[in-house]
Structures are given as structure tokens and as C-alpha cells.
Amino acid sequence: MEVKLVNLTKCFSKKEGDVVAVDHLNFSIPSGKLVGLLGPSGCGKSTTLYMIAGLHRPTEGEIYFGSNEVSKFPPEKRGIGLVFQNYALYPHLTVQQNIMFPLENMKVEKKEALRRAQEMADLVGIGDLMARTPGQLSGGQQQRVAIARALVKMPEVLLLDEPLSNLDARLRLQTREEIKRIQKETGITTIFVTHDQEEAMSISDEIVVMNFGVVQQIGKPQEVYNEPANMFVAKFLGTPPINIIPAKVENGKIMMYKTEFNEKYDLNFADGTNLNIGVRPEYIKVDPKGKYKVYVEMVEYIGRDKTLIFKFDGQEKTCKAIIPSEVEVEPGTEINIDFKRCFIFDEEGKRLV
């Protein structure tokens, strides 16, 4: 089912004044897709999810499931499955009772409920743990029980609130593949909240990047990465993060400290304009004939590649570049580099080129 948000707004009233957590959100999620809501903590992504779930009442705006306007409906009437950050499994019930809980509310016959619970448990790979209680399960297993419980009532929309944040690194990798597989198998429209850009990139069909309650960019993971709409998106995606080099227009030339920015661009800037040049670490190559002379501070070996930590002439902060490990670079020397690609942002972070 398609999920559409129109002008969705949420304000929380506090003593020191209203806080706008979500500000006029407009986007739609195509049926059967897995969409990641990505943003730093406090950006309103969980609030958005809870509004879709019905646990928060929107201050303004509408939510459509298909053609139905559901924002006035209580959560139980929306036909959603919700997986909480801490899973919220009932600690006194067994895995089987936990998964069957929603079915009992729907007055599904006991036999049928048992069958469906087993089917769902098998789908998420915990079919042999039905008699245990949540306390006897590992984090990853609990997470799957929570997904099974959310899926067993065949919801139209599945909502996941940072479901992987309580898992260790290895389990997180495994579980996110698992979520992707389950979503593909069931074809349920899924919305997934995370602050981990890598997680969002690897799992989602589409990413919605949010900050300060405002959508920054929507698109396929690779699109958002390659063509960031603004400096926030560019900075938020990618590890190591993008290098942002402050620059200033002087005598018609863009100067990065004392180095001239020497790429093709179709814009004219007035003298004195402040700009930001964004270059991803992997867009930098070492070339003896390169346009930019930089000073190498340090070289780190990270297996397949190496990280080059360098400065432009006159720069305080360092920049990072990822280069193939066979390229020989000595720390403490000056080398020439080139940009394979770069972005130009204005002072406020709006993308110009």
C-alpha cells in the first residue's frame, strides 16, 4: 500500500515555547518498497514514524494509506505492524505467545493462530525457539521475534524504529540482510528509521534524509550519495565523511586558502563570496601533474586502501583521501593531487555545482 504524507507537522509544546519536531513533510512511499528515514538524532524521524503509526497525533497535515486518510484513526485501526527500538516483547510470555498476541486480539481461531505464528517464526528463522521467553533470547533473536509479531497479523505497512541499534556490529550486518530478505518475500511496504547512514544505504530502496524536521533529499541510495542536494546530505552520507574546504572568491578566482580552485564550472561569483568545496575522499587521486599542491601529514593503511591525511597550504583542519595502497606517498612531503569530482556549495550549504 502506498503511504503518502501531506504537510505533516508535529509541534511539541514546552515551557520555553513550541518545538517543531516535524515541519510540513511531503513525500510518498511507493507500495511494496523499503524506505529508510535517515537523519541525526533529534531530526524528527522517529516522530514521523510514530505519527504514521498513530501513537503521536499530528499537529497539522494528513497521512494517506492508499486513498484513505488515516491521520484521525487510532493506531489499532490503521493495520500497521510496528517494531520498537527496544522490541517491547512481553517478558512474561513465551515467543509463541508473543507472536500470537496480535492474533488473539483479532479473534483468530487458536489452531489457525498457532499455524500462522509457526509460519512467521519459520520465516524469520526462530521456529525452534517458540517455548522460550524473551529473557532467554539473544538480541538478534528478540529482534526477529519482534518482527514476527509485527508481521503475523499481515499488516499493510510495517514500521521499524531503529531496529538494529541494540545489536552488535556483526549481528547488525546479518540482521539487516535478513530484514531486506523478509521484506522482499512479504512485499509489505516498510518504513525504517535509522541514524546509521551505512545501514540506510545498504537496506533501503529509497532514502529520505531529514534534518531539523525537514526533508533534505529523497532518492535511491546511490543517487543521494552521488548527487547530494546540499552540504548536510553530503556530509551525512559516506565514511570517512566528505572533505569540506572553505573557499573565497578573490579577483574572479575561487581560492581554497592559498590554492586556486581550478575546475570547470559555469557560474560567476562576485568577489568576496564565501563558498564550500566538497570532495569525497575517494574522489581524490594522487598525480604528479595534479593541479593542487598539498602537504601530507600522515598515511594510514587500512588493508585494501590507504588513507591520506593532508592539508592545503594555509589550512588548519586536515582533509582525508582514500587512495589505492600501491601508490607510494611519504608523510611529511609535498605532493600533487587532482579531484575526480567535486561539489560547490554556497555559504549556507546549498549546492551550486
Added chain:
Amino acid sequence: MENQEVKKPSFLARIGNFFKTIGRKISERAAKKAGSSNKTQMLEWKKDGWKAAICLAPALLILAVFTFYPIVNTFLVSFFPSYNYLDDNFGYFAFDSYAQVLQDSTFWRAMGNTALMVIVSVPLSIIIALVITVLLNSIKKLQGFFQIIFFLPYVTNGIAFGLVFATIFSPMDYGLVNTILNAFGIDSVSWTGTARNIPYWAGIFVITVNAIWNGLAFKILVFLSGIQGIDKQYYQAAQVDATPKLRVFTRITVPLLSPMILYITITSMMGAFKSYSSVVSLFGESMGNGQNETFITAVGYIYKYFNKVTDGLPWLLSRASAAAVILFLFILVITLFQMWANKKKVHY
């Protein structure tokens, strides 16, 4: 050979070791100034142990004199029917006191009344407290106001409490309940007092209402703190799954509150077993219907023989002790049964 010697050192060797240890401790104490090793920490701990013992001594002394000694003595006295507490003469050993108590119809009436309080008023008060707690927790406006109202009995002076109760259930026509009954054309009922015409059901009703009201505030206090400790997400999850309110209560709230419920059940059952003063305050020292002792409780029975110097026997302390021991056994068995039964039902 050497091994054996280590295992079983001779007496002299042990004395030698003892002095060696003392010597080491003294040297360690001297070395303590330089720095603290593991052993000196142990030493400090032992020193603290002594400090702890000194600090505990006053409490232990008072407990020993006023709790442990009387408990042991009660057991002893119950087996010596002619025990005289003035000259501490135990007399002969026999089970006479137990036989007398068990054959006494007043004792069984006392046990019956007590059992009624345990079986009726305890579950009722727990259920009422639970329901009030859930309702109290679910309202948003005026929650603090209602909390205060329900906690007031807990901090109210017992005499003021009793006076209010006496006015409500006064046997006279001006009593609150009787006024209401009269308004509906029903004759006044003798609810309380020392008169001889109190119906059994009326007395038991008043005792039950009194017990429920009395214990409600504390129960609500405990349940409310428990309920506020339950993760809100369980309720949100239940809401998303369209769980009816009653099922949320029975399947989520009650199981997650079960440790509190167990605690309250055990303590209030013990309280009900010990009920005495409330009955005396309602029906006087004779505990109902003149000298008929209609509403006598187990503890009331014990008190009666504790003070009595009639029946041809000068000292009936032994009989009171025997009744106390029997009551103790009842409480013990029921508490053990509860602990056992709840092991499967309580989720920590």
C-alpha cells in the same frame, strides 16, 4: 608424610601458627602505611566487621530481648500448662494446653472469623486497589489531586479515622448508613458497638469494609509505583495490536505487576491473620454482642487467655501460647504455599 602433617597439624603446631598469623598481621599493619596490598584490605574489612558489629549491637540487643526471647519462650510455655510467670515456675511438661485450645469452640470461632477476613477482605482489597490504581494511572487531569485523596487515609490519625468510621456505621438512627437506609424505608441496623443485637453479617461487613479502607492507601501506593515502572512501550505495542483494554489489564498489567501483587498479598494476609485492634475498636473489648465474642479473632483469643485468671486455673498463659503457636503454624503453612504457588506465576 608431609602432606598428612599439613592436613592435620598438631595442637602445638596450631598454636604456633596462630602466633605466626598474629605476628604477620602486626607487621602488615605496620606496613599498611606504605601502601595497601590485598591482605591489608582484608584486614581493613575485618576491622570494619567489628565496627559493623558494634553498630548493630543496640538493635540486636533490643531484638533479642523483645523479639527472639519471647518467641522462644512462647514455644516453651505452650508445653507447660501450669507455667507461673510470677515465679517463672515451669511445672510439668504436657500437651494439655493444645488439647484445651483445639477443643474450645471459641477458638474455632476465632479462627473462622480470622479466616473469613483473610479469604474475603484480602483479595477484595487487592482487586479494588488494583482497579483504582489503573484508573488513577490512566487519568491525566487531576491525577495528583486524586492521588492525594487516596493517600490521605494513610497519613490520617488512627483515632480520627476510627471516629469517621464510627459515624458512618453508627448503630443509632443518625449513623450515615442508617440514615440512607431509613430514607429507603429500611429499618436501622446495629452495625457496631457493644450491644447484643448485632447481626453476624452486619458485623462481618463492617469489619471487611474497615479492613479494605484501612489498607487501600498503602496498596495503591505500592501498585502505582509498580505500574509507573512498567515500560510504556508494552502499552504502545498492545495498542498497535488493537488489544482490548481488559486484555491489556489481565495480560500485561497484572503479570508485570505480579511481584508487587505477591508482596502485597503476603503482607496483607499476615496483617489479616493478626487483626485485633480494628475489631476491638468496632465492638469493644468483648469483641461483639455483649460477652458472646461473636467477632473474636485469633489474636483476640490469645489476648483473652493472656489476661484471664479464671476457670479454676491460676495461669492460662500456656493456653495463650499454644493458641499463638497454632496461629503461627497456620500463617507459616499458608505463606509457604503462597510462595510455592506464586513461583510459577510471578515474573520478575
